[in-house]
Amino acid sequence: MKIGKRITALLLAAAIGIVAVGCNKVDGAEKKVKVVRVAHGQNEEHPQHKAMLEFEKYVEEKTNGEIDVQIFPNELLGATSQAVELSQTGAVDLVIAGLGTLEAFNECYTVFNLPYIMDSTEHYHAVMNDEDIMNSVYESTRQSGFVGLTWFDAGVRNIYTTKKAIMEPDDLKGLKIRVQTSPTNVKMLQALGASPTPMSFGEVYTGLQQNVIDGAENNELALINNKHGEVAKHYSYNMHAMLPDILIASTDLLDNKLTEEQAKIVMEAASYANKFEVDLWEDAAAEAKEKAEAMGVQFYYPDIKPFQDKMKNLHAEYTKDENMKAVYDKIREKGDEILAKNASVESEQE
Numbered sequence: 001m002k003i004g005k006r007i008t009a010l011l012l013a014a015a016i017g018i019v020a021v022g023c024n025k026v027d028g029a030e031k032k033v034k035v036v037r038v039a040h041g042q043n044e045e046h047p048q049h050k051a052m053l054e055f056e057k058y059v060e061e062k063t064n065g066e067i068d069v070q071i072f073p074n075e076l077l078g079a080t081s082q083a084v085e086l087s088q089t090g091a092v093d094l095v096i097a098g099l100g101t102l103e104a105f106n107e108c109y110t111v112f113n114l115p116y117i118m119d120s121t122e123h124y125h126a127v128m129n130d131e132d133i134m135n136s137v138y139e140s141t142r143q144s145g146f147v148g149l150t151w152f153d154a155g156v157r158n159i160y161t162t163k164k165a166i167m168e169p170d171d172l173k174g175l176k177i178r179v180q181t182s183p184t185n186v187k188m189l190q191a192l193g194a195s196p197t198p199m200s201f202g203e204v205y206t207g208l209q210q211n212v213i214d215g216a217e218n219n220e221l222a223l224i225n226n227k228h229g230e231v232a233k234h235y236s237y238n239m240h241a242m243l244p245d246i247l248i249a250s251t252d253l254l255d256n257k258l259t260e261e262q263a264k265i266v267m268e269a270a271s272y273a274n275k276f277e278v279d280l281w282e283d284a285a286a287e288a289k290e291k292a293e294a295m296g297v298q299f300y301y302p303d304i305k306p307f308q309d310k311m312k313n314l315h316a317e318y319t320k321d322e323n324m325k326a327v328y329d330k331i332r333e334k335g336d337e338i339l340a341k342n343a344s345v346e347s348e349q350e
């Protein structure tokens with residue numbers, strides 16, 4: 001996204017901000033219309049954008065037009081970390097933020113960035129749908145001016161490069177791999193022997209094209225929606241992370257700007273959008289993979305054990321902190337429950 005465009009969008013947002021509560025005719029009568037601004041970094045084809053369009057429809061219908069939801073995709077209001085900062089002051093109301101970004105705001109989110117903390121998609125979804133685990137995580141940033149409302153699937157993150165297939169950690173030696181601006185992600189790639197290069201999502205395509213970086217790590221949608229597959233032709237399923245994105249809301253929106261009834265509608269709409277997006281994800285990832293194959297991207301399936309072994313010390317390092325350990329233990333407990341359940345189903349079938 002060009003800086004000029006971003007500035008225009010910011011000016012636009014500021015201008016809207018000034019008239020965030022305006023007077024419109026709703027059902028023939030003068031009514032106050034509240035503008036709710038949503039920022040995210042994906043394009044209009046992405047399941048998260050489609051889910052937010054459903055969110056918009058739900059909120060506008062249920063509030064009988066008293067709320068006008070305005071969505072700014074493509075990092076139009078700045079890189080996600082800037083958008084989260086804007087939510088802290090209430091200048092932006094809702095943001096879809098990656099876990100790499102959120103770990104800068106509370107250590108609870110850091111735990112999710114640990115490589116291989118989730119055993120499977122079943123485990124990952126069960127954790128994200130478990131209120132006992134997630135409510136305290138969502139609340140952990142209240143003092144910072146925002147809370148989590150719900151999660152969106154962002155699939156499995158894998159490493160891809162412009163240079164060669166990554167079949168074992170040693171293949172990463174000397175390669176500059178873009179990571180999210182997250183200390184955990186930096187350590188993760190260092191543990192694998194690569195040179196991690198933190199960078200905002202919107203800069204990755206140009207980075208790959210101009211050889212500023214040799215690769216990145218992300219789900220399959222990045223190959224198509226963000227065109228990374230045009231330049232990076234080697235995608236290796238090393239499966240290091242299953243990371244959700246979180247829909248966060250400014251506390252100013254929930255506590256001051258909206259009535260209690262309106263805040264309830266926003267929360268219902270968030271949970272509706274979550275189900276909508278999660279339902280779309282699997283097909284969207286499969287379709288992106290197919291399109292990427294058609295543009296010449298090769299997919300590889302390395303043995304993941306050597307990658308896991310290189311990164312396992314990170315778990316011990318990151319659970320020295322009490323808050324992190326509490327979240328870590330809950331996530332692992334859930335994983336062990338699922339492993340035991342599946343093992344007993346398997347043994348019954350034998």
Ligand code: GCU
Pocket residue numbers: 041080096097098099154180200201217218219222245
């Ligand atoms: C994915 C993820 C985003 C994240 C991005 C990135 O697209 O859904 O939340 O910001 O990757 O790597 O920066």
